[in-house]
């Protein structure tokens with residue numbers, strides 16, 4: 001098939017010859033960029049933050065934060081000092097290496113300080129996305145066994161503290177202390193900074209991030225300090241980062257992108273990051289790009305489309321500082337690419353990866369011809385393939401399971417408390433099976449073809465259908481429910497629910513609103529179905545589980561509910 005191709009970018013770029021670097025590349029070569037390769041003392045936060053202070057770059061900018069009310073800038077030295085204080089807070093609570101601390105905060109400087117202070121103390125952070133409600137919070141807090149929770153006064157009421165006996169301390173930001181909790185500000189004010197970093201084994205975990213699968217509760221994806229090798233190199237090759245850049249990754253730190261590329265990887269390169277708090281508004285985003293003179297911008301197709309809806313604002317802002325734009329999380333459609341080319345004068349480079357992979361895996365690269373519609377090629381050091389249902393490689397131009405040969409540096413090392421789930425990903429050892437369908441062409445470019453398993457991707461956010469179904473059937477009007485992702489021109493997919501109602505109930509506009517709110521307030525806003533349809537029965541396979549293939553046919557209009 002003839003595809004549109006955009007030629008490689010001219011001029012300076014970090015990765016100049018993909019084929020040459022790819023030949024015999026081993027990630028071990030990346031270890032030399034880290035102080036631990038000389039000192040033997042490792043901690044990912046040391047490499048992201050404190051190293052810059054130790055090496056005389058402490059006065060460089062690290063974080064430009066703004067939201068409707070606050071506007072704060074921090075240097076590496078200032079952030080390192082705050083992180084040391086937060087470590088002091090943790091020491092006063094007798095928090096030890098390997099223990100879990102959950103962060104349930106809106107985007108704010110406190111988020112990043114808490115993360116850094118915890119990880120440099122050898123702790124494991126469990127980020128909780130700001131939109132989570134009681135059930136979603138309970139599942140994650142209970143499974144992770146977090147002993148400390150850092151949250152905000154407006155979010156605290158959603159946390160079912162009475163059901164979480166292992167949670168010993170709740171630290172709340174904001175000036176006012178709340179009964180039974182500690183005040184973040186007060187604890188920080190009285191804490192003695194702890195200068196020593198807790199050195200760890202490179203295989204020790206620092207992060208558990210919950211990711212939804214098709215069935216059951218979300219899995220705690222465990223990441224270890226060694227992942228930094230992958231973060232550093234991908235930020236160099238794919239994001240093309242240089243010390244003179246200002247980098248803005250728009251993802252929330254409740255998700256992997258907002259952590260790895262939101263701050264860890266750029267900081268390892270000494271590059272300042274922009275963090276914009278508050279809700280999305282196209283105008284704020286245009287202003288943010290212009291005001292901070294963002295040069296490298298990492299965002300997602302739904303966001304680009306929302307910006308396009310208000311493109312009349314473009315003329316008011318000088319975006320000439322932009323030199324590299326990347327996308328992640330959902331299919332990068334051609335209309336988005338064309339819009340960026342036309343209005344911003346730059347192509348968008350797609351990047352494919354997952355919470356489980358911990359780093360970019362298959363990417364469009366400035367040095368390669370950009371085949372429109374492809375997600376790009378596997379990065380140096382990474383081998384990808386496509387497998388059939390029996391785990392056999394199928395060769396080019398055949399759709400199957402997208403798989404990665406195990407052993408890349410930021411690969412997840414476990415599913416918390418669930419060895420069996422971890423092994424399932426590697427059922428075709430040595431391949432990690434992603435859950436995505438894909439094919440590759442004769443030139444080795446990969447093409448994403450949707451999920452295999454019914455996991456929904458709405459506005460780039462991963463929603464497990466089973467979690468939504470479980471919530472819906474708790475409602476007294478719903479006897480049974482099945483949800484699927486329905487293609488949507490703005491959000492990629494929306495959550496559509498097929499419901500079997502109790503006798504005598506009717507799917508009125510009021511009931512739909514009530515069900516939507518029920519999921520929104522019980523689970524999470526982004527997981528709430530935008531569309532409902534009443535059906536006589538939910539399709540099931542012989543073993544009684546929901547027939548996701550059939551559901552897919554329904555949402556695509558290929559077949560109809562009986």
Ligand code: PRX
Nearest residue numbers: 328329330331351352353354355436448462
């Ligand atoms: O289906 C793929 C989709 O997002 C899933 C991973 O979601 P999550 O773990 O939340 O991580 C999001 C970003 C790292 C994948 O299984 N996905 C990711 N990147 C792309 C994508 N779909 C299409 N194109 C992409 N570039």
